[in-house]
Amino acid sequence: MAADNLPSEFDVIILGTGLTESVIAAACSRVGLRVLHLDRRNYYAGNWASFTFNGLLSWIEEYKAQQQTPSTTSEQGWNDQIEDEEEVVFLSSVDSSISNLEVFSYASDKSEDDELLNSPVVGSLPKAAEEMNGCHKEAQDLGSSSACTQGDGDPHNLEVKNQDSCLSEESKKTDQQPIRSPEQAVEVKKKITYAMLLKEGRRFNIDLMSKLLYSRGLLVDLLIKSNVSRYAEFKNISCILTCHNGKVEQVPCSRADVFGSKQLTVVEKRMLMKFLTFCLDFEQHQEEFKDFTEIPFLEFLKCKNLTENLQHFILHSIAMVSQDSPTINGLKATQHFLRCLGRYGNTPFLFPLYGLGEIPQCFCRMCAVFGGIYCLRHSVQCLVVDKESGKCKAVIDTHGQRISCSHFVVEDSYIRDDQRMQTTYKKISRAVVITDRSILPSQSDHQISLVTVPPLEPSSPAVRMVELSSFSMTCMPGTYLVHLTCSSSGSAHEDLAPVVSRLFHVPSSCTEESIQGSEENEKPVVLWAMYFNMRDTSGFENSSYNLPSNVHVCTGPDDSLGSDYSINLAELVFHQLLPDEEFCPPAPNPEDIIYDGDQGEGAIFEGDSQKEEAVIEGEDGSQAHKQHGATCSSEPAESTDSIGHEILTEYDIQSPPLGNSP
Amino acid sequence: MEDYDYLFKIVLIGNAGVGKTCLVRRFTQGLFPPGQGATIGVDFMIKTVEIKGVKVKLQIWDTAGQERFRSITQSYYRSANALILTYDITCEDSFRCLPEWLREIEQYANNQVVTILVGNKIDLAEKREVHRQRAEEFAEAQSMLYLETSAKESDNVEKLFLDLACVLIREAKQNTLDNNESAPMPGEDPSLPPLLGSWMLS
Ligand SMILES: Cc1cc2nc3c(=O)[nH]c(=O)nc-3n(C[C@H](O)[C@H](O)[C@H](O)COP(=O)(O)OP(=O)(O)OC[C@H]3O[C@@H](n4cnc5c(N)ncnc54)[C@H](O)[C@@H]3O)c2cc1C
Ligand SMILES: Nc1nc2c(ncn2[C@@H]2O[C@H](COP(=O)(O)OP(=O)(O)O)[C@@H](O)[C@H]2O)c(=O)[nH]1
Ligand SMILES: [Mg+2]
Numbered sequence: 093m094a095a096d097n098l099p100s101e102f103d104v105i106i107l108g109t110g111l112t113e114s115v116i117a118a119a120c121s122r123v124g125l126r127v128l129h130l131d132r133r134n135y136y137a138g139n140w141a142s143f144t145f146n147g148l149l150s151w152i153e154e155y156k157a158q159q160q161t162p163s164t165t166s167e168q169g170w171n172d173q174i175e176d177e178e179e180v181v182f183l184s185s186v187d188s189s190i191s192n193l194e195v196f197s198y199a200s201d202k203s204e205d206d207e208l209l210n211s212p213v214v215g216s217l218p219k220a221a222e223e224m225n226g227c228h229k230e231a232q233d234l235g236s237s238s239a240c241t242q243g244d245g246d247p248h249n250l251e252v253k254n255q256d257s258c259l260s261e262e263s264k265k266t267d268q269q270p271i272r273s274p275e276q277a278v279e280v281k282k283k284i285t286y287a288m289l290l291k292e293g294r295r296f297n298i299d300l301m302s303k304l305l306y307s308r309g310l311l312v313d314l315l316i317k318s319n320v321s322r323y324a325e326f327k328n329i330s331c332i333l334t335c336h337n338g339k340v341e342q343v344p345c346s347r348a349d350v351f352g353s354k355q356l357t358v359v360e361k362r363m364l365m366k367f368l369t370f371c372l373d374f375e376q377h378q379e380e381f382k383d384f385t386e387i388p389f390l391e392f393l394k395c396k397n398l399t400e401n402l403q404h405f406i407l408h409s410i411a412m413v414s415q416d417s418p419t420i421n422g423l424k425a426t427q428h429f430l431r432c433l434g435r436y437g438n439t440p441f442l443f444p445l446y447g448l449g450e451i452p453q454c455f456c457r458m459c460a461v462f463g464g465i466y467c468l469r470h471s472v473q474c475l476v477v478d479k480e481s482g483k484c485k486a487v488i489d490t491h492g493q494r495i496s497c498s499h500f501v502v503e504d505s506y507i508r509d510d511q512r513m514q515t516t517y518k519k520i521s522r523a524v525v526i527t528d529r530s531i532l533p534s535q536s537d538h539q540i541s542l543v544t545v546p547p548l549e550p551s552s553p554a555v556r557m558v559e560l561s562s563f564s565m566t567c568m569p570g571t572y573l574v575h576l577t578c579s580s581s582g583s584a585h586e587d588l589a590p591v592v593s594r595l596f597h598v599p600s601s602c603t604e605e606s607i608q609g610s611e612e613n614e615k616p617v618v619l620w621a622m623y624f625n626m627r628d629t630s631g632f633e634n635s636s637y638n639l640p641s642n643v644h645v646c647t648g649p650d651d652s653l654g655s656d657y658s659i660n661l662a663e664l665v666f667h668q669l670l671p672d673e674e675f676c677p678p679a680p681n682p683e684d685i686i687y688d689g690d691q692g693e694g695a696i697f698e699g700d701s702q703k704e705e706a707v708i709e710g711e712d713g714s715q716a717h718k719q720h721g722a723t724c725s726s727e728p729a730e731s732t733d734s735i736g737h738e739i740l741t742e743y744d745i746q747s748p749p750l751g752n753s754p
Numbered sequence: 755m756e757d758y759d760y761l762f763k764i765v766l767i768g769n770a771g772v773g774k775t776c777l778v779r780r781f782t783q784g785l786f787p788p789g790q791g792a793t794i795g796v797d798f799m800i801k802t803v804e805i806k807g808v809k810v811k812l813q814i815w816d817t818a819g820q821e822r823f824r825s826i827t828q829s830y831y832r833s834a835n836a837l838i839l840t841y842d843i844t845c846e847d848s849f850r851c852l853p854e855w856l857r858e859i860e861q862y863a864n865n866q867v868v869t870i871l872v873g874n875k876i877d878l879a880e881k882r883e884v885h886r887q888r889a890e891e892f893a894e895a896q897s898m899l900y901l902e903t904s905a906k907e908s909d910n911v912e913k914l915f916l917d918l919a920c921v922l923i924r925e926a927k928q929n930t931l932d933n934n935e936s937a938p939m940p941g942e943d944p945s946l947p948p949l950l951g952s953w954m955l956s
Binding site (some may be wrong): 323446 | 795799822832861862920
C-alpha cells in the first residue's frame with residue numbers, strides 16, 4: 093500500500109472511533125466539513141469494539157504487555173514545526189481506561205499439543221488455588237476427568253492482573269505442575285473444547301461494552317433519521333428475564349405477556365395492567381404521585397399495594413432503577429420502557445447483528461461516504477496551541493506531520509492526567525462469559541435475552557446481563573455469549589463473580605465437572621470467562637479538562653443500558669462546532685439517485701441533467717449536503733402519544749418499520 | 755412494486771487506485787469518469803439485470819475511500835454475497851497486497867461469499883507488470899474466479915457482473931434446495947444470517 097501522506101489541512105480532526113466520536117464524524121462530514129478521523133488502535137470503535145475470539149485474545153495480550161512495560165514514548169519531530177507564538181499540549185500515548193483484567197478458561201482440551209493444555213485457570217484467590225491443587229491430585233487419582241492445569245505463556249490460559257492484585261504464590265505453584273490431560277471419560281453431549289473456540293473464533297463478535305438499543309431511544313431514532321441504519325441489521329431481544337427468589341423468571345411486560353403469565357394471579361394481572369396503564373401517561377395523573385416525586389420509587393410501589401412479585405418486576409426489570417431512586421425517575425423509566433414496546437417486536441429492545449461494535453463503524457462509513465478520511469493505527473502526539481487566542485490550530489501526528497484544523501475532537505482516554513481537573517473516576521464492571529447452553533432451558537435457541545439481577549446482597553450492585561445466542565452472529569453455534577455489566581463497587585471480579593457462580597456452573601473442581609445430571613449441571617457451564625473494569629468518564633464535562641476551547645472531549649460509554657448519553661453528547665459537540673447546521677440529516681437513498689441502466693453502455697449521464705445533479709462529484713464536498721437535502725424524503729411523522737395506548741389496547745399491532753422501504 | 759427475483763450485495767475491495775470506482779461506474783452508469791475525485795455521498799449503486807428471464811438486482815458497494823489507509827470497517831464485509839477483489843495489472847504492488855486482502859475476507863466476510871479476482875486496466879497492456887498466468891494460478895489456488903477488465907475501454911466489465919450474477923443465482927437456487935431438504939450437510943454453516951428474522955430499520 094502506498095505510503096500515502098495525509099492532507100495537511102482539515103476542518104475537524106477527530107481522534108478515537110468510539111460511538112460519540114463516530115457520530116460526530118458522520119454529522120460533520122455529512123454537512124460538508126473536511127473530516128480526518130484517526131484511531132491509534134488497529135481496530136474501530138475503541139471501548140465499543142467487538143472482537144473475534146482470537147482478536148480478543150490479542151487484545152488481552154496487548155493489555156498485559158502494556159501493564160508490564162510502561163510505555164516509552166519518544167516524542168519527536170515536532171520541535172522544529174512549532175513557531176514562537178505557539179505552544180504544545182501533549183496527549184497521552186497509553187490507554188489506561190481498562191483495568192483489573194482477569195481471564196479464566198474452563199473449556200477442556202484434548203489436544204495432543206502441550207501448548208494447548210488447559211484450564212481451569214485459577215482466579216486471584218489463594219483459596220481457589222488451593223482447591224485447584226487438590227483438584228490436580230484428584231484428577232490424577234481418578235485419571236478420568238480433564239486435567240486442571242495452568243499453562244504458562246499460553247494466551248488462553250493467561251491470567252492478567254494489574255498492579256493492585258497480584259498472582260498468589262499458590263497459583264504460581266500450580267503453574268509449575270502442569271498435568272497432561274487424560275481423555276474425558278464420559279461424554280454426554282458434544283463438548284465444546286478450547287480448540288473449537290479458537291478454530292471457530294471468527295464466529296465470535298465479543299463486545300467490550302454491552303448495551304441494547306431502546307426501540308424509541310435516541311440511537312435508533314438517529315440511525316433511522318440519518319439512514320445509517322442501512323449498514324446494519326438488528327434482532328429484537330426476545331425475552332426479558334429476572335433473577336427472583338433464586339430462580340430465573342420471565343418478566344411480563346406486554347399485555348399479552350401479562351395475561352399469558354403463569355406466575356401471576358388474576359388479581360396481580362389486573363393490578364399490573366392498571367399500574368402500567370397509569371405509567372404510560374403518568375404526567376396526566378399528578379394527584380397519584382405528586383407527594384412521592386422525591387421519595388424512593390419502591391415506597392411508591394408499596395403504597396400502590398402492588399405485591400412483592402410485582403414490585404420486583406417493575407423496579408428491577410421494567411424501570412430498571414435502584415431501590416432508592418426517586419419515584420419521578422422510576423415513573424419516567426417505566427414510561428420509556430412501555431413506549432418502546434411493540435415498535436419492533438414484543439420487547440422494547442433491539443440488538444445489532446454482529447454486535448454493538450458495528451454501530452460506530454456504520455457511522456464511520458457514513459462519514460467516509462461524504463468524504464471523511466480514515467486512518468487507523470495513527471494518532472496525534474500533541475496539539476499546537478496559539479498562545480494568543482488559546483486555540484488549537486493544528487496537531488502533530490505520530491509520524492511527525494503537522495496537520496491544521498479548526499476543531500479537535502478527542503476521546504477521553506487520549507487525554508493526559510495533567511490536563512484533567514479531577515482524576516477520580518467511576519468505573520464499570522464487565523464480565524464476558526461463554527457458556528454451553530441458555531440460562532432458560534426451555535428456550536428455543538434463537539433468542540437474545542436480557543436478564544436483570546437485583547443486588548444479591550444489600551451492599552452489592554444490581555447487575556444486568558445479556559445472553560446472546562449464535563443467531564445474533566456473536567458466538568459460534570453450540571455456545572452462548574453472556575455479557576454482565578454493573579456500575580463498579582469493587583473490581584469486576586468482585587462485583588460479578590458471585591452472580592456468575594449463582595447463575596452458571598463454574599467448574600471449580602474437576603470431579604464436579606464430570607458428574608453428569610446433577611443439579612449443578614442443569615445450569616449452563618462456563619467455558620471461558622473474562623472480567624475487567626472500564627473507566628466511566630460520563631460524569632465529566634468539558635470544564636473538567638484544562639484544554640483549549642476548540643478541543644472537545646468525548647466521555648463515556650456510561651453504564652446505562654441504552655446509548656442516549658453518547659448520542660446526546662455527540663449532538664451537543666456537533667452544535668458547538670456548527671450551531672446552525674442540522675444534525676445528521678438523511679443521506680440520500682442511492683436508489684433515488686441511481687437508475688437501472690437498461691440503456692446499456694454509453695454516456696447516458698450526459699444530457700440527463702436531473703440525474704447528474706443527484707450524483708455529486710467530490711471536488712466540492714461542501715456543496716453536497718445542500719443538494720442532497722432536496723432529494724430525500726424525510727421521516728414520516730409519528731405521534732408518540734398514541735403509541736403507548738396502542739400497545740396496551742392492541743398489543744400485537746406492530747408499528748411498521750419507519751422510513752420508506754425500497 | 756419490487757420488480758426483481760433476486761437481490762445480491764456485491765462489495766469491491768483492493769488497493770486504492772486500482773480502478774474499483776471506475777468499474778462500478780462503468781457498469782452502472784456506462785461511463786468512465788474523467789477526473790479523479792471520488793463520488794461524494796453515494797453509498798452503493800444499483801443495477802437490475804435480466805439473465806435468462808430472471809431479474810436480478812445488484813447492489814454494488816464501493817469502499818468509500820477507506821482502503822487508502824488500510825482502514826476498511828469490518829461491517830463493510832457483512833452480508834455481502836460476492837466480493838470483487840481488484841488489482842491493477844500495471845502495478846505489481848497491488849497484486850502483492852492480495853494475500854493481505856484475503857486475510858481480511860477470511861476474518862470478516864461470510865463463509866459462503868463468492869470471490870472473484872479482477873485484474874483491471876488491460877488497456878495499458880504495454881505497462882503490464884503482472885502476467886495473466888501468474889494471476890490465474892493465484893486465483894485458482896485460492897479458489898477464486900478470475901477475470902481481466904478495462905473500465906476505461908469497457909472490456910469485460912459487463913461480463914464481470916453478469917458472470918457474478920449467474921454464479922449467485924446458481925448458489926441461491928442450490929441453497930433453497932438444500933434448505934428444503936431439511937437437514938443441513940455436516941459442516942454446513944447453520945448460522946447464516948437469519949435474514950428473514952432480522953430487522954432492517956429502514
Ligand atoms: C411491516 C412489518 C415488517 C416486519 N418485519 C419484521 C422483521 O423483519 N423481522 C421480525 O422479526 N419481525 C418483523 N415484523 C414483526 C413480526 O410480524 C412479528 O414480530 C412476529 O412475526 C409476530 O408474528 P405474528 O404471527 O404475531 O404476526 P402476523 O399476524 O404474522 O403478522 C402481523 C402483520 O405483520 C405483517 N408481517 C409479519 N411479518 C412480516 C415481515 N417479516 N415483513 C413484513 N411484514 C410482516 C403481516 O403481513 C401482518 O400484516 C414485522 C411486522 C410488520 C408489520
Ligand atoms: N487506463 C486505465 N485507467 C483506469 C482504469 N480503471 C481506472 N483507471 C484509472 O485509475 C485511477 C484510479 O481509479 P479509481 O476507480 O478511482 O480507483 P479506486 O481507488 O480503486 O476506486 C483513475 O485515474 C482512473 O482513471 C482502466 O481500466 N484503464
Ligand atoms: Mg474508489
